[in-house]
Amino acid sequence: MGAGCHVFGGPCKSCWSGPHPPFAAFAAGRPFAAGRPHPSSTAFSRVPTVHSGTAFPFPVPRPAHVVFSPPTLSFGLAYVRFVNPLTASSAPLAQAAPPPTTHHRPCPPPGQRRSRPSASASLLPFPAPPPPPICVPFHPPPLPPPPPLPCVWVMASALRRVLVLNAGSSSLKYRLFQVDAGGTVGGVLATGAATGIGDTAAGVLDADGVTVPLPAGGGDGANSHAAALKAVMARLAPALGTPAAAAAAAAADPGGGGGGGGGGAAAAAAFAPTLAVGHRVVHGGAHLTRASVLTPAVTAAIRDAAALAPLHNPANLAGIAAAAAATGEGVPHVAVFDTAFHATLPAAAATYALPVDLAAAHGLRRYGFHGTSYAWAARHLAAAVGVPRPALNGVVLHLGAGASAAALRGGVSVDTSMGMTPGEGLIMATRAGDIDAGVVTHLMRHVGMTAADVDDLLTRRSGLAGLAGTPDMRAVLAAADAGAPAARLAVDAYVHRVRRYLGAYLLGLGGDAHVLAFTAGVGEGSPRIRAAVCAGLERLGIVLDGDANEAAAAAAAAGRVVTTISGAASRIRVVVVRTDEEREIAMQVVELLRGGVEGGGGGRPAAAAGG
Numbered sequence: 001m002g003a004g005c006h007v008f009g010g011p012c013k014s015c016w017s018g019p020h021p022p023f024a025a026f027a028a029g030r031p032f033a034a035g036r037p038h039p040s041s042t043a044f045s046r047v048p049t050v051h052s053g054t055a056f057p058f059p060v061p062r063p064a065h066v067v068f069s070p071p072t073l074s075f076g077l078a079y080v081r082f083v084n085p086l087t088a089s090s091a092p093l094a095q096a097a098p099p100p101t102t103h104h105r106p107c108p109p110p111g112q113r114r115s116r117p118s119a120s121a122s123l124l125p126f127p128a129p130p131p132p133p134i135c136v137p138f139h140p141p142p143l144p145p146p147p148p149l150p151c152v153w154v155m156a157s158a159l160r161r162v163l164v165l166n167a168g169s170s171s172l173k174y175r176l177f178q179v180d181a182g183g184t185v186g187g188v189l190a191t192g193a194a195t196g197i198g199d200t201a202a203g204v205l206d207a208d209g210v211t212v213p214l215p216a217g218g219g220d221g222a223n224s225h226a227a228a229l230k231a232v233m234a235r236l237a238p239a240l241g242t243p244a245a246a247a248a249a250a251a252a253d254p255g256g257g258g259g260g261g262g263g264g265a266a267a268a269a270a271f272a273p274t275l276a277v278g279h280r281v282v283h284g285g286a287h288l289t290r291a292s293v294l295t296p297a298v299t300a301a302i303r304d305a306a307a308l309a310p311l312h313n314p315a316n317l318a319g320i321a322a323a324a325a326a327t328g329e330g331v332p333h334v335a336v337f338d339t340a341f342h343a344t345l346p347a348a349a350a351t352y353a354l355p356v357d358l359a360a361a362h363g364l365r366r367y368g369f370h371g372t373s374y375a376w377a378a379r380h381l382a383a384a385v386g387v388p389r390p391a392l393n394g395v396v397l398h399l400g401a402g403a404s405a406a407a408l409r410g411g412v413s414v415d416t417s418m419g420m421t422p423g424e425g426l427i428m429a430t431r432a433g434d435i436d437a438g439v440v441t442h443l444m445r446h447v448g449m450t451a452a453d454v455d456d457l458l459t460r461r462s463g464l465a466g467l468a469g470t471p472d473m474r475a476v477l478a479a480a481d482a483g484a485p486a487a488r489l490a491v492d493a494y495v496h497r498v499r500r501y502l503g504a505y506l507l508g509l510g511g512d513a514h515v516l517a518f519t520a521g522v523g524e525g526s527p528r529i530r531a532a533v534c535a536g537l538e539r540l541g542i543v544l545d546g547d548a549n550e551a552a553a554a555a556a557a558a559g560r561v562v563t564t565i566s567g568a569a570s571r572i573r574v575v576v577v578r579t580d581e582e583r584e585i586a587m588q589v590v591e592l593l594r595g596g597v598e599g600g601g602g603g604r605p606a607a608a609a610g611g
């Protein structure tokens with residue numbers, strides 16, 4: 001960090017010697033111009049040492065691309081320099097790049113050892129240096145390079161809206177939030193979801209309750225994320241007010257009226273850098289352990305991690321590329337990682353019992369997912385239970401289409417059921433969860449399946465879909481009620497798996513849990529599953545109140561985030577948390593850009609981070 005550059009705090013003498021150019025531009029009502037590079041853009045010393053104590057000692061990337069440099073303290077304003085999220089051209093960005101993941105290193109002939117990996121490439125805190133690894137060739141699928149964006153300056157305190165994009169494999173959900181002058185994420189200005197992306201049939205965009213077909217046969221391909229994003233940005237143009245979004249609206253609706261797509265000229269005129277975009281990114285790999293402004297280095301690391309989350313990261317990257325192209329310059333993009341919340345996993349919980357050299361060379365370890373949902377739960381549970389967050393112990397069950405469990409000790413993740421990929425752990429809508437690795441080799445040796453076949457089987461054709469013929473728990477429960485044996489077995493196996501993890505985590509917490517929380521589609525929607533999970537656990541201190549359990553959905557529908565469903569005799573408070581991953585992402589975006597609290601996704605509670 002350059003002398004005098006007080007990250008988050010004081011004047012940045014090494015950046016600006018005279019009036020601060022972006023502030024001058026802002027004061028004059030002009031869009032901010034590209035700034036000259038910060039002379040010390042590897043500086044960002046306020047990132048808390050999440051690798052202290054029991055935390056996993058991974059190198060925490062220092063987001064060199066973000067430099068808070070208030071020029072004049074009397075104004076109380078902070079500027080954030082956002083460099084190009086997607087190109088890798090500038091020298092400071094190259095410095096910021098995380099260590100290369102080892103699977104990109106060239107391999108010697110199979111079976112031969114390669115030279116010892118560098119310290120920065122070692123992923124686990126092994127006490128003794130491991131022997132040189134045996135090389136196993138590993139080739140992640142190639143992904144197209146994202147489009148370039150120029151450097152921009154944004155005044156963080158000017159943020160008034162955050163667009164959150166959650167790009168799934170076949171869907172693109174979005175929500176546009178209002179942000180007030182104090183940085184509080186407020187009302188929803190627009191919401192919607194594009195579905196059917198990648199299908200041969202036409203996809204649809206459901207925007208604020210209005211369903212429209214996605215454009216088919218366009219120049220950039222029908223039913224692609226890019227096509228869906230284009231349609232979404234056209235709908236949002238009046239609210240977004242970026243020149244690129246306005247141009248998209250004008251192109252989609254040259255008449256300028258109706259359907260939410262008009263107003264392009266007005267939007268362009270009203271352009272101001274008051275918008276940020278938050279992206280849900282499922283896998284951040286070993287190095288992206290907190291919400292990060294998208295830079296070439298960050299984007300490259302997400303691409304590296306795509307091999308570990310093949311259902312999710314490629315879709316996330318497609319969403320990022322399409323959104324960056326749609327918003328144009330002047331808009332910071334921030335990635336919020338599912339894996340980040342689990343950066344605190346102790347080594348014992350994150351380690352696979354594999355040869356240490358092989359694991360280190362190839363990043364074979366447990367990461368954990370659904371961290372945005374757990375961060376949201378942790379935000380709300382401490383207050384609901386009445387303990388400070390750094391003292392909060394409990395178990396959270398995120399039971400959605402993808403499902404996982406997490407144990408929180410001291411408000412941070414100390415164990416979780418998903419592993420290197422989001423395939424481990426609980427039975428899910430279409431994923432098998434835990435399975436003997438021998439099943440995989442058996443299928444390959446004796447059934448003739450390829451790795452891709454097994455991937456497809458375990459991630460898309462298993463779970464509830466494999467057991468009961470439908471991925472939807474509501475349909476499975478209805479079939480079970482109608483007496484279908486396969487559906488009954490599916491429910492029993494599902495509940496059995498959840499209880500296996502619940503028991504393990506309660507034991508891991510030494511019986512000292514304040515709270516058991518259910519969240520996500522099944523966790524929030526099904527009193528039956530909640531009751532089955534909690535049945536007979538009175539001696540462990542878990543006693544449901546049947547009426548409260550049945551009434552929880554109504555409380556959630558009325559806007560309540562945490563609803564208690566346990567009775568007075570319950571030592572452990574049992575609750576339903578209405579998860580809101582999009583709002584959590586928006587909050588982390590604002591927190592990051594304003595330089596205040598360092599994100600609930602950072603694996604440490606805000607208080608411990610000193611924010």
Ligand SMILES: Nc1ncnc2c1ncn2[C@@H]1O[C@H](COP(=O)(O)OP(=O)(O)O)[C@@H](O)[C@H]1O
Binds near residue numbers: 520
């Ligand atoms: N009332 C309900 N009872 C049981 N399951 C439900 C209910 N509502 C939704 N679900 C299940 O929740 C799942 C979707 O959960 P959600 O958290 O929205 O998943 P995701 O975000 O991973 O797509 C679906 O598989 C659906 O079957």
Ligand SMILES: CC(=O)OP(=O)(O)O
Binds near residue numbers: 338369400402422
């Ligand atoms: C990580 C994961 O499984 O996400 P989802 O539940 O959205 O599929």
Ligand SMILES: [Mg+2]
Binds near residue numbers: 400401402520
């Ligand atoms: Mg989900």
